[in-house]
Amino acid sequence: MTRAVLSIGSNLGDRFAYLQSVVDGLRPFLVAVSPVYETAAWGVEDQPDFLNAVVVVAADDVDEWGWLRRGQALENAAGRVREKRWGPRTLDVDVVTVDGVTSEHPELLLPHPGAHERATVLIPWLDVEPDAVLPGHGPVAALKFSSEGVRRREDLVLSGGVNS
Template structure:
């Protein structure tokens, strides 16, 4: 993707945790790196085919100068979200905010934060529970994920009751699939899933054993990943009717990379008849 950068935009503003920062103000530098297609502007030589950097500067200045934040992390986040929301052609933005002269009697030249934000991706999460009030735990897991400012619930399937797999000497599971929109990178999203699991009492003492809640990242758009801690699509997705049946309820037939037809895969699985809608 092509890139536009605006370097070292300088502003005087009143951000900070400490009273003297809000009263006296200080200088800030903002650097931007924007990923967007620029070939039309390159061939046509028309300003309407690109982002007007004078307008871009004015939008950043309004946020930095006319608003007040305690943290430069919050300032950077608001700049990123404003630009992504205003410019539909913008695919990704890097924002660096520097406070060159922080009001501390310590020896460093300045402090910066740098964030990278992109357009949200549709992701699918598989949920399961076979301990406690199973349906309540699944609902709470979805609620906790949705509390994250960068995770938005789009759709969720019905609940399905299924027999345990692997270690069979345990209670039946309730399973569900949910679709979210997020701009979190895959590994950061995995951290959030595990954080919710831990908050709801997940204990990892036996593989395929009983659990209060199990959250699996099934799909991350059409991305295929092989990382040390994460494989997407989920490596056992295509083998599990208790995952595929809820997923098919809320996803398109071609949602799974490498799988030509989600419905055809389900139809070929004998275990599909063991995945039944749950009723109280």
């Protein structure tokens, strides 16, 4: 059984529908789905706010590359156009961790190298896994990060999620 933590985000078009498309596309594998957050863009700040959430999935027969490919297929289905790094996108699916796996392959860095400092990943992850551990960084609850610009959207609940 491999278990993966995925960070999902959207800041173009029907943002919530794109996040829901990930939950729908991964339904057989769902372990947990976090609340949705409205988040100010980091990296390239001059772009629309994102919606972000975290999805935990598990399967017997999907390895880390399988999770990456499934995420990319969902990005493609959302009509994602690959433009500039950290730029606006209909859907982004990042593999944050896969249990027991580290990777230095540039197409699949694990754990994801930015995860430890991104409130947009860590806050929703803690919602669904308060005891989460990020390999190389320790317990997520002990990490120092700013939650400025990250606001829970109580009105948006992913179906299949923890609150539904």
